[in-house]
Amino acid sequence: MADRITLRVTRYRPESDTEPAAREYEIPLRKEWSVLDGLNHIKDHLDGTLSYRWSCRMGVCGSCGMTVDGEPKLTCATFLSDHAPGPVRVEPLSNFPVVRDLVVDIGDFMRKLPRVKPWLIRSEQEAPAEGEYPQLPAERAEYEQFSMCINCMLCYAACPVYALDQEFLGPAAIALAQRYNLDSRDRGASERMDVLSEAEGIWACTFVGECSAVCPKDVDPAGSIQRYKFTAAMESLKTLLLPRGMR
Amino acid sequence: MRGMTLSHDVLIVGGGGAGVRAAIAVAEDDPRLSVAIVSKVYPMRSHTVSAEGGAAGVIRSDDSLDEHAYDTVSGGEWLCAQDAVEAFVKEAPEELLRLEHWGCPWSREPDGRVAVRPFGGMKKMRTWFAADKTGFHLLHTLFQTSLRYERIARYDEWYVTKLLVDDGRVAGVVAIELMSGRIEAITAKAVILCTGGCGQVYPFTTNAAIKTGDGMGLAYRAGAPLKDMEFVQYHPTGLPFTGILITEAARAEGGWLINKDGHRYLQDYDLGTPSPKPVLRSMELGPRDRLSQAFVKEVEKGRTVDTPYGPVVHLDLRHLGEKVIDARLPFVRELCRSYENIDPVRELIPVRPVVHYMMGGIHTDIHGATPLPGLFAAGEAACVSVNGANRLGSNSLPELLVFGARAGRAAASFASGAQGAGTTARPAVRALVEDERRRLERDLLHRDDGKEPISAIREEMRATMEESTGIYRSGSALAKAADRLGVLQERFRSARLEDRSRTFNTELVAALELSFMLDVAESIVHCALLREESRGAHQRVDFPARDDHRFLANSLIYRDADGARRVEYPPVTITRWPPGERVYGR
Ligand SMILES: Cc1cc2nc3c(=O)[nH]c(=O)nc-3n(C[C@H](O)[C@H](O)[C@H](O)COP(=O)(O)OP(=O)(O)OC[C@H]3O[C@@H](n4cnc5c(N)ncnc54)[C@H](O)[C@@H]3O)c2cc1C
Ligand code: SF4
Numbered sequence: 024m025a026d027r028i029t030l031r032v033t034r035y036r037p038e039s040d041t042e043p044a045a046r047e048y049e050i051p052l053r054k055e056w057s058v059l060d061g062l063n064h065i066k067d068h069l070d071g072t073l074s075y076r077w078s079c080r081m082g083v084c085g086s087c088g089m090t091v092d093g094e095p096k097l098t099c100a101t102f103l104s105d106h107a108p109g110p111v112r113v114e115p116l117s118n119f120p121v122v123r124d125l126v127v128d129i130g131d132f133m134r135k136l137p138r139v140k141p142w143l144i145r146s147e148q149e150a151p152a153e154g155e156y157p158q159l160p161a162e163r164a165e166y167e168q169f170s171m172c173i174n175c176m177l178c179y180a181a182c183p184v185y186a187l188d189q190e191f192l193g194p195a196a197i198a199l200a201q202r203y204n205l206d207s208r209d210r211g212a213s214e215r216m217d218v219l220s221e222a223e224g225i226w227a228c229t230f231v232g233e234c235s236a237v238c239p240k241d242v243d244p245a246g247s248i249q250r251y252k253f254t255a256a257m258e259s260l261k262t263l264l265l266p267r268g269m270r
Numbered sequence: 271m272r273g274m275t276l277s278h279d280v281l282i283v284g285g286g287g288a289g290v291r292a293a294i295a296v297a298e299d300d301p302r303l304s305v306a307i308v309s310k311v312y313p314m315r316s317h318t319v320s321a322e323g324g325a326a327g328v329i330r331s332d333d334s335l336d337e338h339a340y341d342t343v344s345g346g347e348w349l350c351a352q353d354a355v356e357a358f359v360k361e362a363p364e365e366l367l368r369l370e371h372w373g374c375p376w377s378r379e380p381d382g383r384v385a386v387r388p389f390g391g392m393k394k395m396r397t398w399f400a401a402d403k404t405g406f407h408l409l410h411t412l413f414q415t416s417l418r419y420e421r422i423a424r425y426d427e428w429y430v431t432k433l434l435v436d437d438g439r440v441a442g443v444v445a446i447e448l449m450s451g452r453i454e455a456i457t458a459k460a461v462i463l464c465t466g467g468c469g470q471v472y473p474f475t476t477n478a479a480i481k482t483g484d485g486m487g488l489a490y491r492a493g494a495p496l497k498d499m500e501f502v503q504y505h506p507t508g509l510p511f512t513g514i515l516i517t518e519a520a521r522a523e524g525g526w527l528i529n530k531d532g533h534r535y536l537q538d539y540d541l542g543t544p545s546p547k548p549v550l551r552s553m554e555l556g557p558r559d560r561l562s563q564a565f566v567k568e569v570e571k572g573r574t575v576d577t578p579y580g581p582v583v584h585l586d587l588r589h590l591g592e593k594v595i596d597a598r599l600p601f602v603r604e605l606c607r608s609y610e611n612i613d614p615v616r617e618l619i620p621v622r623p624v625v626h627y628m629m630g631g632i633h634t635d636i637h638g639a640t641p642l643p644g645l646f647a648a649g650e651a652a653c654v655s656v657n658g659a660n661r662l663g664s665n666s667l668p669e670l671l672v673f674g675a676r677a678g679r680a681a682a683s684f685a686s687g688a689q690g691a692g693t694t695a696r697p698a699v700r701a702l703v704e705d706e707r708r709r710l711e712r713d714l715l716h717r718d719d720g721k722e723p724i725s726a727i728r729e730e731m732r733a734t735m736e737e738s739t740g741i742y743r744s745g746s747a748l749a750k751a752a753d754r755l756g757v758l759q760e761r762f763r764s765a766r767l768e769d770r771s772r773t774f775n776t777e778l779v780a781a782l783e784l785s786f787m788l789d790v791a792e793s794i795v796h797c798a799l800l801r802e803e804s805r806g807a808h809q810r811v812d813f814p815a816r817d818d819h820r821f822l823a824n825s826l827i828y829r830d831a832d833g834a835r836r837v838e839y840p841p842v843t844i845t846r847w848p849p850g851e852r853v854y855g856r
């Protein structure tokens with residue numbers, strides 16, 4: 024293994040640059056180093072002006088998503104040695120406005136989150152003193168996968184529908200709605216129906232499956248969307264076929 | 271938007287577990303109050319997200335509040351405020367159940383009840399868990415629940431640089447909006463600091479990059495005292511190089527710590543005798559301070575394994591089998607595979623002690639109030655003290671909830687009561703804001719005569735802390751460290767920023783964080799130097815015994831307006847558990 028590697032990093036500062044441009048940095052190549060370790064080396068030793076987000080460096084806070092050699096990745100869980108001999112291209116996530124360098128604006132997602140009502144809905148809230156709502160391990164397993172999302176936005180960066188239509192709720196938001204819909208303690212599926220069933224909800228998805236392919240936490244948002252389409256189709260059938268009281 | 275006043279009744283700095291819990295408490299307590307969370311990262315990115323093992327709260331019929339309290343007090347080597355511990359153990363189960371009602375996916379028993387697991391230093395099984403991603407689920411549940419309350423305003427990715435103090439009380443903060451770089455005052459009748467810990471003052475830590483002790487620095491500079499800062503917890507099992515945590519739950523599920531000879535060495539340190547199944551309060555389930563100290567002794571005996579990243583011992587999970595590991599410790603397996611290229615199902619995990627948790631913090635009473643009127647604190651940034659000289663694993667997450675909620679309620683009643691009255695937009699406040707703006711713009715961002723980069727100063731600070739305030743400390747090393755930190759403070763004043771941009775200037779943030787860390791480091795070293803005894807996580811080789819006569823007392827460090835430091839020692843609050851011997855494994 025060579026002992027140096029080049030990172031080709033996209034730089035963009037809105038005050039001084041008219042458009043993004045790549046800049047190369049040569050850094051040591053160590054077998055333990057993630058792409059994020061490489062960026063930190065640049066920031067601490069070569070160029071203090073490089074901006075990017077990170078925090079946990081253990082794949083759980085969701086801050087460090089970037090495009091590495093063309094693919095959306097968590098940079099703290101992507102290793103330089105897997106991209107040797109380089110140069111390794113590091114770019115901001117696609118489909119989001121770039122704020123600066125590798126930092127993108129995810130405000131759109133943050134505004135969509137409350138729309139899917141990602142909280143447990145009950146007709147009445149019992150007092151904690153009355154004890155837990157029972158849930159069998161199998162019932163927990165029903166929604167567990169969809170509860171693992173770290174909001175890293177890799178799926179939005181990979182989604183061809185979101186690329187064309189920013190109104191689309193998008194993979195993670197829909198998976199989160201499903202996380203609550205499928206929770207045996209929740210009674211709110213009907214309240215989430217409207218937003219999920221509108222044109223920009225589940226129906227916008229053309230099932231390309233890119234979101235699930237890039238998801239670092241195996242959330243399978245595409246699966247959640249498919250599953251919800253089926254539920255929604257059944258619901259609308261029921262509306263057509265059944266008298267009100269039986270829906 | 272400049273010139274528009276940003277103003278709230280209660281302002282919470284920090285969107286981790288403590289901050290979000292406090293915000294919900296304010297919103298529920300008094301719907302008329304305006305409440306906001308300011309956070310330097312989006313709330314769900316806060317460090318709480320990395321907590322793995324679990325959250326303690328008495329729930330089983332064979333357990334009792336008194337036992338949880340005793341485990342906590344003895345684990346903390348009698349430095350805990352016992353009135354706070356009593357409130358804590360009583361309210362923890364209620365808070366954990368509330369979180370269950372909000373949707374937290376706690377792991378379950380076959381009959382549908384919430385499951386509990388053993389944990390270090392705990393005599394009974396009382397640690398609730400969501401596999402080994404407890405903090406992740408806890409924080410996302412809290413944050414998502416907070417979205418129901420439209421009244422909770424948020425300043426996401428705003429960095430707080432200063433507390434505004436006028437006429438002896440808190441009047442709000444100054445903060446930078448990272449996206450635009452604008453500097454604004456956010457005024458408030460009450461401020462709650464929920465800014466988390468400060469592991470980043472050390473080179474080798476489990477803590478995320480954002481854990482830089484900002485809130486401790488903010489309070490200290492505003493004249494509020496910090497408490498018990500010398501008590502820094504080393505967790506016995508971090509991965510070498512990255513410092514990523516392998517949760518104590520791995521030992522609770524039955525994992526063994528072995529030295530280079532395959533020997534379960536903890537039996538040599540008065541921690542019990544080995545048995546194949548885990549025994550509570552014994553061996554691998556002893557307290558963290560004792561386990562980390564045993565590691566140092568093993569290094570001295572030459573019984574550890576050398577690696578490029580220092581000596582290690584091994585954590586052996588192989589006998590648990592793939593099924594248990596995948597069901598109970600999936601994240602441990604994922605982390606080992608990604609960051610060490612090993613599979614714990616078949617291989618030994620190399621581990622070494624790593625800086626993990628700050629027992630000390632901003633001094634508060636049991637309602638989260640600091641001595642500075644209008645200022646409250648909760649979570650790892652605060653020191654009530656529930657954790658004393660050594661925190662037990664899985665006590666921090668319930669602490670965030672219990673004292674986050676308490677601080678929220680106390681701040682709400684402060685803001686709506688007579689104490690909250692009066693204006694926060696006085697001319698004196700405006701002058702303070704202008705001063706701070708000038709400091710940030712002229713003295714930092716546009717300084718022309720800067721000399722060295724901040725990373726060099728940061729590295730030296732970290733090395734200084736590791737050498738002086740590690741697992742074992744000595745008076746001479748601490749005195750030297752105090753001098754070096756003084757020099758580093760000086761050097762920081764002439765540090766150089768390359769980045770002059772307003773937009774998302776992470777170098778400016780790093781500089782401000784470093785300056786808070788230098789203050790925090792100084793308080794740790796100073797208090798460690800003055801505490802001439804050994805207790806819990808504070809072990810002095812020159813004062814190896816516990817000294818209840820002189821030091822059954824909390825340390826309170828103040829920085830006065832003229833910059834002078836002062837340390838006071840109020841006695842520990844003892845209610846029902848007089849100081850005794852800490853017994854593990856016998
Ligand atoms: C790897 C790991 C595993 C752990 N596992 C467990 C466990 O299993 N059980 C347990 O009980 N405890 C555990 N702990 C401890 C526990 O996770 C922490 O003590 C706790 O999460 C701290 O929460 P907090 O709300 O106080 O702060 P944090 O979650 O750290 O949040 C701090 C907040 O303050 C904000 N902030 C800080 N400074 C500023 C500023 N200047 N301006 C604006 N905002 C600011 C940040 O943006 C963030 O939102 C673990 C700790 C680690 C490191
Ligand atoms: S679904 Fe997966 S890729 Fe999308 S935000 Fe969540 S964790 Fe990231």
Ligand code: FES
Pocket residue numbers: 077078079080081082083084085086087088097098099100
């Ligand atoms: S830094 Fe947290 S996910 Fe990468």
